[in-house]
Amino acid sequence: xxxxxxxxxxxxxxxxxxxxxxxxxxxxxxxxxxxxxxxxxxxxxxxxxxxxxxxxxxxxxxxxxxxxxxxxxxxxxxxxxxxxxxxxxxxxxxxxxxxxxxxxxxxxxxxxxxxxxxxxxxxxxxxxxxxxxxxxxxxxxxxxxxxxxxxxxxxxxxxxxxxxxxxxxxxxxxxxxxxxxxxxxxxxxxxxxxxxxxxxxxxxxxxxxxxxxxxxxxxxxxxxxxxxxxxxxxxxxxxxxxxxxxxxxxxxxxxxxxxxxxxxxxxxxxxxxxxxxxxxxxxxxxxxxxxxxxxxxxxxxxxxxxxxxxxxxxxxxxxxxxxxxxxxxxxxxxxxxxxxxxxxxxxxxxxxxxxxxxxxxxxxxxx
Amino acid sequence: xxxxxxxxxxxxxxxxxxxxxxxxxxxxxxxxxxxxxxxxxxxxxxxxxxxxxxxxxxxxxxxxxxxxxxxxxxxxxxxxxxxxxxxxxxxxxxxxxxxxxxxxxxxxxxxxxxxxxxxxxxxxxxxxxxxxxxxxxxxxxxxxxxxxxxxxxxxxxxxxxxxxxxxxxxxxxxxxxxxxxxxxxxxxxxxxxxxxxxxxxxxxxxxxxxxxxxxxxxxxxxxxxxxxxxxxxxxxxxxxxxxxxxxxxxxxxxxxxxxxxxxxxxxxxxxxxxxxxxxxxxxxxxxxxxxxxxxxxxxxxxxxxxxxxxxxxxxxxxxxxxxxxxxxxxxxxxxxxxxxxxxxxxxxxxxxxxxxxxxxxxxxxxxxxxxxxxxxxxxxxxxxxxxxxxxx
Numbered sequence: 202x203x204x205x206x207x208x209x210x211x212x213x214x215x216x217x218x219x220x221x222x223x224x225x226x227x228x229x230x231x232x233x234x235x236x237x238x239x240x241x242x243x244x245x246x247x248x249x250x251x252x253x254x255x256x257x258x259x260x261x262x263x264x265x266x267x268x269x270x271x272x273x274x275x276x277x278x279x280x281x282x283x284x285x286x287x288x289x290x291x292x293x294x295x296x297x298x299x300x301x302x303x304x305x306x307x308x309x310x311x312x313x314x315x316x317x318x319x320x321x322x323x324x325x326x327x328x329x330x331x332x333x334x335x336x337x338x339x340x341x342x343x344x345x346x347x348x349x350x351x352x353x354x355x356x357x358x359x360x361x362x363x364x365x366x367x368x369x370x371x372x373x374x375x376x377x378x379x380x381x382x383x384x385x386x387x388x389x390x391x392x393x394x395x396x397x398x399x400x401x402x403x404x405x406x407x408x409x410x411x412x413x414x415x416x417x418x419x420x421x422x423x424x425x426x427x428x429x430x431x432x433x434x435x436x437x438x439x440x441x442x443x444x445x446x447x448x449x450x451x452x453x454x455x456x457x458x459x460x461x462x463x464x465x466x467x468x469x470x471x472x473x474x475x476x477x478x479x480x481x482x483x484x485x486x487x488x489x490x491x492x493x494x495x496x497x498x499x500x501x502x503x504x505x506x507x508x509x510x511x512x513x514x515x516x517x518x519x520x521x522x523x524x525x526x527x528x529x530x531x532x533x534x535x536x537x538x539x540x541x542x543x544x545x546x547x548x549x550x551x552x553x554x555x556x557x558x559x560x561x562x563x564x565x566x567x568x
Numbered sequence: 569x570x571x572x573x574x575x576x577x578x579x580x581x582x583x584x585x586x587x588x589x590x591x592x593x594x595x596x597x598x599x600x601x602x603x604x605x606x607x608x609x610x611x612x613x614x615x616x617x618x619x620x621x622x623x624x625x626x627x628x629x630x631x632x633x634x635x636x637x638x639x640x641x642x643x644x645x646x647x648x649x650x651x652x653x654x655x656x657x658x659x660x661x662x663x664x665x666x667x668x669x670x671x672x673x674x675x676x677x678x679x680x681x682x683x684x685x686x687x688x689x690x691x692x693x694x695x696x697x698x699x700x701x702x703x704x705x706x707x708x709x710x711x712x713x714x715x716x717x718x719x720x721x722x723x724x725x726x727x728x729x730x731x732x733x734x735x736x737x738x739x740x741x742x743x744x745x746x747x748x749x750x751x752x753x754x755x756x757x758x759x760x761x762x763x764x765x766x767x768x769x770x771x772x773x774x775x776x777x778x779x780x781x782x783x784x785x786x787x788x789x790x791x792x793x794x795x796x797x798x799x800x801x802x803x804x805x806x807x808x809x810x811x812x813x814x815x816x817x818x819x820x821x822x823x824x825x826x827x828x829x830x831x832x833x834x835x836x837x838x839x840x841x842x843x844x845x846x847x848x849x850x851x852x853x854x855x856x857x858x859x860x861x862x863x864x865x866x867x868x869x870x871x872x873x874x875x876x877x878x879x880x881x882x883x884x885x886x887x888x889x890x891x892x893x894x895x896x897x898x899x900x901x902x903x904x905x906x907x908x909x910x911x912x913x914x915x916x917x918x919x920x921x922x923x924x925x926x927x928x929x930x931x932x933x934x935x936x937x938x939x940x941x942x943x944x945x946x947x948x949x950x951x952x953x954x955x956x957x958x959x960x
Contacts, residue, residue, distance in 0.1 A: 202572070202573060202645060202868055202871070202875075203570040203872065204569065204868075204869050204872045206569065269569065454956070457956065466957055468956040468957060469956065469959040471959075474947065474950035475943070475947075477954050477956060478945075478946035478954070479946070481882075481886075481949055481954060482866075482886055482889070482949070485886070486862035486865070489862065489866065489869060490858075490861060490862060490865065493571045496571050497571065510857065510858045510861050513854065513855070513858050514858040514859075559851070562851050562855060563850075563851065563854070564854075565857055565858065566850040566851060566853060566854040567850075
């Protein structure tokens with residue numbers, strides 16, 4: 202049993218923390234939340250320069266580090282409430298290609314992602330907004346050796362910033378994945394304005410014809426791969442939530458030490474102290490669960506149970522932490538002038554992303 | 569980072585599990601007796617003592633002690649594994665008050681003579697201890713305690729009263745925190761840590777029955793009880809520091825999460841058999857599985873810190889609070905699942921799990937009070953863990 206970060210992980214933690222404190226301030230957070238794409242090309246280039254865009258991509262495709270390194274960095278991104286297509290490109294898009302891609306496809310897409318030259322998104326959910334195989338109905342029909350895709354995807358992350366889109370479709374064999382250049386004719390992309398600043402889109406596919414080289418994995422096997430990717434994505438979302446919660450606790454503590462009432466800092470009152478104690482237990486507990494699941498994924502051990510427990514618990518814990526943070530801050534935390542609301546909104550977004558607590562509790566219950 | 573036990577630790581777990589399957593009380597296993605519910609069993613003291621001696625004979629009550637005192641100098645994870653298996657096998661015998669409170673106090677602060685005299689009895693499981701801390705007027709504010717030990721030649725003479733003294737009715741020895749200086753400022757600097765033979769004349773033990781109907785607690789009266797000076801651990805007026813040095817060991821001794829997890833498994837298995845688990849119950853079950861997992865990892869983290877020789881403070885409070893409250897939540901779940909059946913007493917033939925549901929539920933009210941209330945734990949977490957100021 203060992204709870205410590207190793208040297209490499211500590212290095213990644215410092216790198217990410219320093220990078221974000223130098224390059225991403227509260228003003229930029231506000232800008233990225235309000236911006237339609239949330240993608241700052243200059244910032245993205247800097248991320249690539251310090252190799253963060255290649256995290257957890259195998260070295261032979263230009264990447265560095267492993268999944269745990271990525272988790273450490275995502276926790277830091279959570280702390281900074283970092284809004285960018287990073288999660289979409291480096292966690293989602295890259296993972297699908299690593300899991301499903303042929304050697305040729307990996308050579309084509311992964312080095313470009315690692316170098317920060319390309320963003321690949323994943324179009325999975327549709328009208329139901331569910332992350333289950335039965336929720337995928339977008340049709341891909343065989344036409345000669347090509348496929349023709351028609352239908353609508355909802356809540357596609359960062360489609361306006363993406364160069365390629367991985368689309369989960371239904372073919373006669375079952376769920377089938379395609380990777381497609383998003384700039385070809387037949388796509389119509391409409392941004393869905395969210396409160397959290399995450400860039401969600403509606404993507405309509407109108408008679409998009411693709412060759413067999415677009416197929417990721419074999420036809421009908423898509424869900425097997427997606428299950429693995431969703432497991433990683435959920436744990437990655439947990440890591441962000443750990444960071445979000447940790448920072449919400451930190452700023453609440455700062456406030457509780459400074460804010461005076463009845464001649465004392467409010468942090469001296471037991472009602473505030475006990476809230477803070479509960480917040481710390483939620484933050485630490487969330488971190489333990491997240492790292493346990495991430496470590497198991499990194500070691501290629503079964504992690505379905507641990508990932509589901511993590512996502513269920515961390516989602517609920519982050520909600521409790523944010524609620525307490527607001528209560529401690531009083532009215533100021535309820536305004537747009539204060540930073541806290543960004544954290545609350547992002548935490549709620551993460552909670553629903555790839556299945557909420559109820560969804561994962563049901564998984565635990567049936568395991 | 570590593571979230572698995574070492575192969576040696578896993579081998580130890582298997583050894584323990586095999587042993588407990590053969591040597592554990594069969595009737596208790598059948599009835600799924602929970603650790604904190606053991607005093608509801610007939611003849612339980614004899615069973616507990618017998619099992620304690622069996623564990624002692626294996627060397628399992630002194631796993632992490634120094635070799636010169638009969639220990640094996642193993643990491644605290646071995647103790648944790650032993651206790652996980654004891655919980656899983658519904659086995660008594662681990663007398664935490666001896667093994668994880670008085671033993672570390674003697675090891676850390678006791679004289680060579682006290683070590684030689686008392687450690688073998690604890691390691692063998694033959695001598696059982698109780699703790700004399702709480703007093704009628706002073707629960708959480710322990711430093712204000714009043715039981716007075718007056719110096720008299722080569723001994724001290726004690727007068728006063730302790731309360732909530734768990735297992736005093738059968739313990740062989742007590743470690744007693746008593747006031748030796750009434751003028752000390754602050755008051756905690758006037759306390760001394762004594763080891764007291766329970767057979768000493770002048771000690772009277774009266775039972776207090778808890779709301780589950782079990783006899784764990786007692787009140788203990790001291791009427792001119794004479795304690796030789798060599799029974800002082802550390803030195804006069806240093807008792808507070810001895811107590812503080814081992815409180816974390818006490819807080820991390822009983823594995824709340826392991827007791828809760830076993831109880832949850834038993835409830836679910838029993839409910840499935842009776843067809844009483846509805847879909848709402850399954851969601852709550854999943855939440856409780858997650859809660860036990862958080863408490864488990866929090867406990868592993870503290871144990872990891874202890875293994876690394878790091879000081880723990882708020883982490884131990886966190887671990888106790890999460891673990892013990894998880895038992896409360898699971899016990900409450902048991903009642904909810906079995907509804908009317910759950911409230912049947914253990915004498916009713918229709919009571920599920922041999923009456924464990926009602927009795928664990930009723931016993932669970934104590935979990936947020938014993939070994940430090942949840943409020944004190946939260947104070948510690950906020951003040952020591954987060955550095956929030958203390959209101960004076």
